[in-house]
Amino acid sequence: MARTIAELAGALHDAHIRAGRIGLVPTMGSLHEGHLSLVDRAVAGVDVTVVSIFVNPMQFGPGEDLDRYPRDLERDRALCDARGADIVFAPEVAELYPDGGALVTVDPGRLADRFCGTARPGHFRGVLTVVAKLFSIVRPDVAVFGRKDLQQAVLVRRMTADLDFGVEIDVAPIVREADGLALSSRNAYLSAAEREQAVGLVRGLEAARRAYRAGGRTAAGLEEQVRAEVRSRPLLDLEYVGVVRMADLEPVDPAGPASAVLVAARCGTTRLIDNVLLDGAP
Ligand code: PAF
Numbered sequence: 001m002a003r004t005i006a007e008l009a010g011a012l013h014d015a016h017i018r019a020g021r022i023g024l025v026p027t028m029g030s031l032h033e034g035h036l037s038l039v040d041r042a043v044a045g046v047d048v049t050v051v052s053i054f055v056n057p058m059q060f061g062p063g064e065d066l067d068r069y070p071r072d073l074e075r076d077r078a079l080c081d082a083r084g085a086d087i088v089f090a091p092e093v094a095e096l097y098p099d100g101g102a103l104v105t106v107d108p109g110r111l112a113d114r115f116c117g118t119a120r121p122g123h124f125r126g127v128l129t130v131v132a133k134l135f136s137i138v139r140p141d142v143a144v145f146g147r148k149d150l151q152q153a154v155l156v157r158r159m160t161a162d163l164d165f166g167v168e169i170d171v172a173p174i175v176r177e178a179d180g181l182a183l184s185s186r187n188a189y190l191s192a193a194e195r196e197q198a199v200g201l202v203r204g205l206e207a208a209r210r211a212y213r214a215g216g217r218t219a220a221g222l223e224e225q226v227r228a229e230v231r232s233r234p235l236l237d238l239e240y241v242g243v244v245r246m247a248d249l250e251p252v253d254p255a256g257p258a259s260a261v262l263v264a265a266r267c268g269t270t271r272l273i274d275n276v277l278l279d280g281a282p
Pocket of ligand 1 (some may be wrong): 009027028054056059127130131149152
């Protein structure tokens, strides 16, 4: 495991990896099967897989869960080893932000003024800044992100293209519990009653997809399918629902085959997000 940028550079050099393809799986740790599916994907496709584990303070707003975000580095490291990752890069905050923060940051532009960006001002600036730093430190050929954070994946793709990072961005399918709830480190915060109602998000998305397949195309009609499922569960408080073009998250009406439905809701004090491709994998 590398705890510093210098140790990582040494590990990459020792592995003689410059001749092979490097894959990066950026995470904030507290790894679950969703993250591990990203590791599997990297391991299958590249010569050297680096998993970064860093709870990035810059992407948490005041009053968010930075302090209580679950951390268990030894467990995460063992899981990465078991799945065949070559290097775990787990820097301290001071290693990535020696001055306490970044003065020059990545501006996510107007794509961050909607959906999660509205509820979490500054979040995507923090995400893109740390991802840019990780790209500079690791210099991967490929980086793997989960589709559950669709807005993040779209923004990372866009940053990579606009700033010419030359990294291939691979977006992996959502991994779900048996009842459909999208895996998330934050699911650990849910009480038993909240956990039961949390499936309202995926039930709503499934209903929207059924409606689409039955010929429903208006954004309002598809969104109402989600709203109805969320409304019927009193512990859920809808934050947003939207029908968008997958590639750039622009709202679309009518919906088409390249559209996705995004949803976010509070379940007690926990914020949950999910999405579905109307014409693709759940
Ligand atoms: O998706 C996450 O876990 C984080 O936003 C990421 C991409 C690791 C950046 O901190």
